[in-house]
Amino acid sequence: MKVFLDRLSKYFGQVKAVDNLTLAIEDGEFVALLGPSGCGKTTTLLTIAGFYKPTAGFVLFDDKVVNELPPRERNIGMVFQSYALYPHMSVLDNITFPLRLKKVSRKERETKAKALASLLRIEDILERKPAEISGGQQQRVALARALIKEPGLLLLDEPLSNLDAKLRVTMRAEIKRLQKDLGITTILVTHDQVEAMTMADRIAVLETGKLQQVGPPEELYNSPANLFVAGFIGTPPMNFLAATLEKREGKFFITTERFCLPLPDSVTMKICQIPTPHDVIVGIRPENISIGQGEIRGEIYVVEPLGRDTLVSLHIGTEIIKVIAPPTFRASPGEQVQLTFSEEKVHLFDKETGKSLLV
Amino acid sequence: MGPSVGLVLLFYFIPVILTFLIAFTDMGRTLIWRFIGLDNFARLFGVGSRDPLIPRILLNTIVYTLGALPLTIVGGLLIAVLSMRMRPSAGLFFRSVFFIPRAIPPVVWGFLWAWSFEGTRYGLFNAILAALGLPTVQWLIRYPMIIVILANGFLGISLAMLVFSAAIATIPQELTRAAEVDGASEGQVIRYVILPMLKWPILTMTAWHLMSFLNSYVYIMLITGGGPYYATEVWSLYAYHAAFTQYRYGYGASLVVLLVVVNVVLFLIILKAFGMQRMLTRGKIEV
Numbered sequence A: 001m002k003v004f005l006d007r008l009s010k011y012f013g014q015v016k017a018v019d020n021l022t023l024a025i026e027d028g029e030f031v032a033l034l035g036p037s038g039c040g041k042t043t044t045l046l047t048i049a050g051f052y053k054p055t056a057g058f059v060l061f062d063d064k065v066v067n068e069l070p071p072r073e074r075n076i077g078m079v080f081q082s083y084a085l086y087p088h089m090s091v092l093d094n095i096t097f098p099l100r101l102k103k104v105s106r107k108e109r110e111t112k113a114k115a116l117a118s119l120l121r122i123e124d125i126l127e128r129k130p131a132e133i134s135g136g137q138q139q140r141v142a143l144a145r146a147l148i149k150e151p152g153l154l155l156l157d158e159p160l161s162n163l164d165a166k167l168r169v170t171m172r173a174e175i176k177r178l179q180k181d182l183g184i185t186t187i188l189v190t191h192d193q194v195e196a197m198t199m200a201d202r203i204a205v206l207e208t209g210k211l212q213q214v215g216p217p218e219e220l221y222n223s224p225a226n227l228f229v230a231g232f233i234g235t236p237p238m239n240f241l242a243a244t245l246e247k248r249e250g251k252f253f254i255t256t257e258r259f260c261l262p263l264p265d266s267v268t269m270k271i272c273q274i275p276t277p278h279d280v281i282v283g284i285r286p287e288n289i290s291i292g293q294g295e296i297r298g299e300i301y302v303v304e305p306l307g308r309d310t311l312v313s314l315h316i317g318t319e320i321i322k323v324i325a326p327p328t329f330r331a332s333p334g335e336q337v338q339l340t341f342s343e344e345k346v347h348l349f350d351k352e353t354g355k356s357l358l359v
Numbered sequence B: 001m002g003p004s005v006g007l008v009l010l011f012y013f014i015p016v017i018l019t020f021l022i023a024f025t026d027m028g029r030t031l032i033w034r035f036i037g038l039d040n041f042a043r044l045f046g047v048g049s050r051d052p053l054i055p056r057i058l059l060n061t062i063v064y065t066l067g068a069l070p071l072t073i074v075g076g077l078l079i080a081v082l083s084m085r086m087r088p089s090a091g092l093f094f095r096s097v098f099f100i101p102r103a104i105p106p107v108v109w110g111f112l113w114a115w116s117f118e119g120t121r122y123g124l125f126n127a128i129l130a131a132l133g134l135p136t137v138q139w140l141i142r143y144p145m146i147i148v149i150l151a152n153g154f155l156g157i158s159l160a161m162l163v164f165s166a167a168i169a170t171i172p173q174e175l176t177r178a179a180e181v182d183g184a185s186e187g188q189v190i191r192y193v194i195l196p197m198l199k200w201p202i203l204t205m206t207a208w209h210l211m212s213f214l215n216s217y218v219y220i221m222l223i224t225g226g227g228p229y230y231a232t233e234v235w236s237l238y239a240y241h242a243a244f245t246q247y248r249y250g251y252g253a254s255l256v257v258l259l260v261v262v263n264v265v266l267f268l269i270i271l272k273a274f275g276m277q278r279m280l281t282r283g284k285i286e287v
């Protein structure tokens, strides 16, 4: 099923929970709605599900406006954050409930439930009550219940947030695989950028109800459209430094009190229209800085070995930046080091608007 | 601890024990008493000098309880479920209206019913009939049992409705939403999700009101006084009349003792049948 959100808004009194959101989701696509708590993700999902009427705009399923359709007629499956399993029903009854409402025969219901249960590896717990199974199992049951009626659209609201860290990594992969196997259009709501990056085909980043950027994970990572997206995606987050964009003898430089960095042609091409000097925020990811030699001087603040690599925090003047160094890197606090920024990986944002100057 | 134990003994156990003892005496208006063994109970069970009113009283009690109990539970559920699925403000108003019977003094509630169904043209319903040019009806003579069942049922409804609404309010919204996504209509959400989750409150209220209808007679006394001619005289009211209008304390006490025994037996049956013991001991709240 295709989903199209057309200038969708949902207000609660003065609060604009969803503000003029336009988003097209293709059939079979896995899209993540990503943003910090309170940015309107759940509201968007509940509006798509039909629990809220849009204040303005339209929800379209397969090119048909469904604004007035009640949730039960929308042919959707949904996994709630709390899983919302019916506590008085056995696991089997929970899973078959949607088919029971459709008056499917008991035999057919149970055949389908057993097939799904074995796919999700919960065949052994079908007779138990939800209170008698683990959180990970509850989540699989909730997934099975959402999938059994073969809905056109699957909605997942923070499905992994109640699981422990290890199980989360496992379920992440499993849900992704399941979605690909079934080919069902899926919208995942999450505040965890790693979850969104790892699972989704495309990510829509929201802040205070407004869409910030939408695109495949690599695109958001490599070409963030603004400071918010740049800072939200990636761990450890991108470093930001205030600087001035200058043009001397036909070449662009970014200068701060501490250093002056010439920009490569790949970057210059995109900014040649910009009048200089121009106040900018320079963004550079921790993995795009190397310690050893270079024009930029820094002072080691703290070194955190992580095994696979080492996270180094250092001062450039009064600002702190983070650098990912090789696992063999050693240094003591206070030590002076020299740094190089990979120039092609530098991001530039307008200081006033926060918008990227490179996209 | 010490004084409170004394108070419990004084005001709770001693009267109970005294009642049991008096049930085996012929104590009357003079308060002079004499043990007569099981004579009072023999009378009750129709052995020897039997009490001819007992079958009538028994039937009244059964009809009254079986009328008022379902009215209370079904009515309470209906109002709770409907009001909790409405807009919050409308629901609150609706619940407030049905709470009125509990909020006003019993005498006023009793009088309200007595006056509404008064047989002269000054009664509320007769005044309406008269205004419409229709003949008036002797409500309290023609339908006394229905009227006392309704009066007590509405009181029961206000408590049951309150308890059920509170229980519904604890059902997570995600559960009913999940049911809607799963394809349930409003009625199916109520039937498959809300009602099963009200199992314990329903059992508690059923037990509570069963006891309450068996034991309380205040509103019947206020509305019909048990009449006309014993038509609404239930067991507890009959015991009251025996003891306090006819001053047959011994006989009245034996009626009460039998009622207490019936209460205990019913309570045990309910415990057993609904596995309520399990609920009480485990303190289990299914959410």
Ligand SMILES: Nc1ncnc2c1ncn2[C@@H]1O[C@H](COP(=O)(O)OP(=O)(O)O)[C@@H](O)[C@H]1O
Pocket: A012, A015, A016, A017, A035, A036, A037, A038, A039, A040, A041, A042, A043, A044
């Ligand atoms: N039912 C509601 N009534 C009033 N305000 C709401 C309601 N639901 C959400 N909001 C507000 O809308 C905003 C977005 O909420 P929500 O969609 O739950 O955010 P998220 O799921 O991204 O954490 C928040 O400011 C929240 O307080």
Ligand SMILES: [Mg+2]
Pocket: A038, A041, A042, A043
């Ligand atoms: Mg949320």
